[in-house]
Amino acid sequence: xxxxxxxxxxxxxxxxxxxxxxxxxxxxxxxxxxxxxxxxxxxxxxxxxxxxxxxxxxxxxxxxxxxxxxxxxxxxxxxxxxxxxxxxxxxxxxxxxxxxxxxxxxxxxxxxxxxxx
Amino acid sequence: xxxxxxxxxxxxxxxxxxxxxxxxxxxxxxxxxxxxxxxxxxxxxxxxxxxxxxxxxxxxxxxxxxxxxxxxxxxxxxxxxxxxxxxxxxxxxxxxxxxxxxxxxxxxxxxxx
Numbered sequence: 441x442x443x444x445x446x447x448x449x450x451x452x453x454x455x456x457x458x459x460x461x462x463x464x465x466x467x468x469x470x471x472x473x474x475x476x477x478x479x480x481x482x483x484x485x486x487x488x489x490x491x492x493x494x495x496x497x498x499x500x501x502x503x504x505x506x507x508x509x510x511x512x513x514x515x516x517x518x519x520x521x522x523x524x525x526x527x528x529x530x531x532x533x534x535x536x537x538x539x540x541x542x543x544x545x546x547x548x549x550x551x552x553x554x555x556x557x
Numbered sequence: 558x559x560x561x562x563x564x565x566x567x568x569x570x571x572x573x574x575x576x577x578x579x580x581x582x583x584x585x586x587x588x589x590x591x592x593x594x595x596x597x598x599x600x601x602x603x604x605x606x607x608x609x610x611x612x613x614x615x616x617x618x619x620x621x622x623x624x625x626x627x628x629x630x631x632x633x634x635x636x637x638x639x640x641x642x643x644x645x646x647x648x649x650x651x652x653x654x655x656x657x658x659x660x661x662x663x664x665x666x667x668x669x670x
Contacts, residue, residue, distance in 0.1 A: 442600060483601070483646060483660040496657055530600050538650075538657075545591070546658065548600030 443467065444549035446531050452555045458519040461552045465512055465533030471495065472514040473546065474506055477528040489514055490537040521556045528553050559584040561649050563661025570637050571669055578664045580647035581629040587649040590623060590630045591658070595644045604645075605632070637668045 443466035453459055465472050474486040485498035489508035500506075503521075508514045518525060528551045538544035560583040570576045582590075588609035593601035607614045607621045607630065614621050618637075623630040634641055647661040 442602070444600070482662040485657060485659075488657075498657070532600075545603060545606070548593075548602065550598070550600050 442547050442549060444531055444533050444547055446529075446549035446552050448552055449550070450553045450555075452557065453521060454557055455521055455523060457521050457556075458517065459521065459554065461516040461518070461529050461531075461554075463514045463516070463531030463533075463549060465514070465531075466547055469533035469535050469547070470512065471534045471537055471544075472508055472512070473532040473534075474500075474514070474516050475530040475532065475548075477530060477551070478526075483530070486516070495537055518554070521554075523556050526554055526556045559587060559649055559651070559659040561647060561659050561661040563647050563664055565664060566662065567665045567667070569667045569669060572637060572639060574637055576634040576637050576641070576666055576668075578632045578645055578647070578666075579629060580631070580649075580661050581627075582649040582659075583628070584649070584651060585625075585628060587651045589650045590621070591648050592619075592621060592632050593646045593648065593660075595646065595663075597643075601646055634666075637666075639668050639670055642666055642668045 445464040447462045470491045473488045476484045486500040487506050488496040503519050506516045530551045532546040532548045536544040563580045591606035594604045595601040618635045620633045644663045644665050646663050648658045650658045
């Protein structure tokens with residue numbers, strides 16, 4: 441158990457729908473990151489929050505949004521879902537604001553598998 | 558931005574043999590290179606990392622080497638065991654870019670008993 445908790449583990453929905461993925465970071469970590477892992481695309485960085493504020497943005501679609509709450513948990517909202525959004529969505533956390541060594545080392549959760557039919 | 562290429566995409570080795578995975582990066586300012594192991598049904602886990610001021614680092618059966626001039630780094634696994642079967646990802650980051658990690662495409666390693 442990495443200490444990063446993601447729910448739900450699996451989610452099946454239809455095109456056009458909206459889903460919310462939830463992440464609780466490791467105790468003491470202030471940063472939360474969201475990654476998308478598709479079969480042919482590896483790990484794609486979506487967005488990062490640090491202590492409630494958006495810190496960095498990657499290849500996140502406009503249909504997707506995220507936020508980090510005062511208790512530091514984060515939610516990733518995916519709307520107007522398309523077949524191509526089917527993927528594993530990982531949350532990671534770190535103590536610091538970066539994605540590097542020391543306090544910025546990333547710890548990943550087990551992921552949420554989204555299937556869009 | 559940074560681009561990280563990883564080879565091979567799949568690697569099959571006999572138990573006890575060595576496995577080598579290679580990555581190249583494009584941004585010479587990158588200064589941190591972690592390796593993650595992803596087992597089936599789990600998230601990636603950091604197994605070893607190296608900073609740009611070090612050429613090699615070892616941890617038991619795994620080692621990472623870095624060639625800054627050529628902009629490539631490699632993961633070496635010796636005496637492979639079935640539990641080494643997993644997908645391995647390399648990544649690179651630099652402080653100037655907020656340390657944003659850019660991942661390679663992954664290598665699926667299969668260790669045959």
